[in-house]
Amino acid sequence: MAITLNINGSAHEVDAPEDMPLLWAIRDVLGMTGTKFGCGVASCGACTVHVDGEPTRACQTPIGSVGEAAVTTIEGLSGPVAEAVQSAWQDLDVVQCGYCQSGQIMSAVGLLTENPKPDDQAIDDYMWGNVCRCATYTRIRAAIHEASSRMEA
């Protein structure tokens, strides 16, 4: 039975079981590959998307539970917070292998939307669930601070 998902502002028909995780519907069914598979157990954050603006682990979100909620992936990210985060990420060259960075950015946008001026502790607390095996963490902290100041400007 087809399920309609609202992703990045468009309706997408997905002909898949209700218990299929949103991650695989986005990636394998709809072919949007910016959202990554990292662990499948909500332990690494690589699959982070926004569901009605809330950072959510797509690998543990059955498509049957999404309903009409607005799903945003890295491909659909926009707005001043996203621009501040992505430009800070680029200017500080946060990335190494880059595989986790879609998820890191989705979480960072969630953090700065909720708390525009986080300190290191707030960053660590919020970003704890996003693993980076390259350990780009010092730059992630710095880029979030940088994005925060760009949002003020």
Place this chain on the structure above:
Amino acid sequence: MNIRTTRRGFLTGAAAAGAALVVGLKPNGSWAAAHGGAFVPNPFVRIDPDGTVTVILKHFEMGQGTSTGLTTLIAEEMDADWETIQIEFAPADTVTYMNTLMGVQGSGGSTAIANSFMQYREAGAAAKSLLVMAAAEEGGVDAGTVTAEKGTLSSGDNTASYGEAMAWVKEGATPNPVLKDPSQFTLIGTDHIPRKDSVAKTTGTATFAMDVMPEGVVYAVMQRSPKFGGTVVSFDDTAARAVPGVVDVKQTPMGVVVYGTNTWAAEQGRQALTVEWDFTNAETRSTSDMEAEYLAALDGEGLPARNDGDAAAALASAAKTIEAEFHFPFLAHAPMEPLNSVVQIADGKCQVWDGCQFHTVTQGAVGAVSGVGAENTSIETVYAGGSFGRRANFNSDYEVEATMAALALGDGRPVKLVWSREDDVRGGYYRPMVVHRVKAGVTAEGNLDAWHSSIATKSIFTGTPMGDAVVVNGVDVFSVEGVADTEYTIPNLAVDLRNMETPVSVLWWRSVGHSHSGYAMEVAMDMAAEAAGRDPVEFRQTLLANEPRTLAVLNMAAEKAGWGGDLPDGWGRGVAVHKSFNTRVAQVAEVSVTDGVVKIERIVAAVDLGVAVNPDVIRAQVEGAIGYGLGHAMRQKITFTDGEVDQSNFPDYEPLRISDMPKIEVHIVQSAEAPTGIGEPGLPPAAPAVANAIYAAMGKRVMRLPMVDDGIEFA
């Protein structure tokens, strides 16, 4: 992996290889001409008709920054525009794209910049020289009057873009590359130029193998033996085939493959599969059994790896001695992108899409398994979501599995074989387990006089195609590196090795032998310094008097960290210095201890890797290597119960998280020496520096990794 050097000049015939097109030349002497094809002056540079300069990368990009580094070398000598220069991964072509320090096309051993530094600079200079000479001839001016900047040639009032000038290059023109003097560099050594992969990787548009979905792709997962060395007896796929989306189930020599219309369906099918295994030749021991065997082996004789003076006699007569026994677990690499590749076998050809690290081996292995031969096997290299060594091995295991899956399906469709994180954590090719005993003796005057290291581990290279080159009299140099080749001057030095056997597959893991030897050496060195009653930095300075470059990084790290200065109550400071891959790194760690709980506060690193091509990439690599090393040292391990891996995924193979990451400062020694590597050398000193800081703070020597297994609690 400095296996062998086969320096190959690319310039021979390079110009002839290019498709220099001279189309619609305008005879008026202005430097504007029409052109209709790409200009390929050599295998490393291409200029497209629209003037876009593209660098062909013989090394893959796993995050280590080579796509930026190699591009820097060509852009520098070519005076190309950094903003617009593009990157492209090279095809599998061993002769053309050989790693001259490895003798194959591949990346590893922190060699990418070291082996490319002159080759890529020469390629850039050669391309530029052809453009300059052609433009001079076209403009009727002396080539010496032509200057180049950001992709534009100038002579007097005349200017031409590279896209224009390339049309004037005549087929067969011979390049005349003249390398810049380092004083002329505008990119090499610049503190920070933007990474070439940053934009794609921050917008979700970078393509990893996981993102390759060719028309008709079939997704697959493989059920492998739960014990290393087990084989399939039989399987029942009735329930698996009933799962919606499962399209087929096949047995291959590596395991049972479940195919689906998407990854999730295939995974659901696998979970419904029942397989009976034959464990006759499988590993069935537990970690405790293996450890007992390692310890028994250490009590017996070892194979000599180094024997200077008479360590036994010197230990017997030493004023003071220390003894230490270090334990290191198996470790999985666990790159962020779970292993996967896409393979299509059709019409006598095999196409592989892969974050390919070892092109020569993969092309050969896939060619053989697919039956089409290496010459009919093409590899499209895409971004690799990390590796840390895992993607390069002599079997090309995961690419071969994908090939077997495609072959078994047998209908010409592309098959993407995806490893789950559980497959990855349990999949072997681990950093081998090690037990390393050290005895050291100091004289009454406090000088280190004797050192005896006894190491028990499984060899990485024995039985591989490179075994003959690096295993000498039974000693795999990668089992003893970092100790047997120590730079410390120790009059009586013995290193010996016991080769342990297990069906568990082992592999190089970021910094290879140094990942454990550096720890044993540097923690035991602190113990020796204490026995000698000397400061840990001053003690090492004496022993490194003959190694000025290593001594300099030690001094720089100590100075930048404020060694000897005050610290808050409950804090401790520790030092470690280690050379690996010809790069010297010293680190000073600071930890705090609150109610017995340790927090790693700060690491100050100093590195000497010769010419620093991209200082910001170098800093990033050192930051990352420290983080990678510390996460494993703190709490990661692979253990076995009755031959089965106890861990399965990140919740029980818990990686370093942002809250664990200390502040890190990286200082780079200014140097004109030939560049060496930086992907790995930042790792070995990190954990021992922290261990020595923990000792300074709380008086506890950490002898067993991960540290949590030795009673250390982290914040």
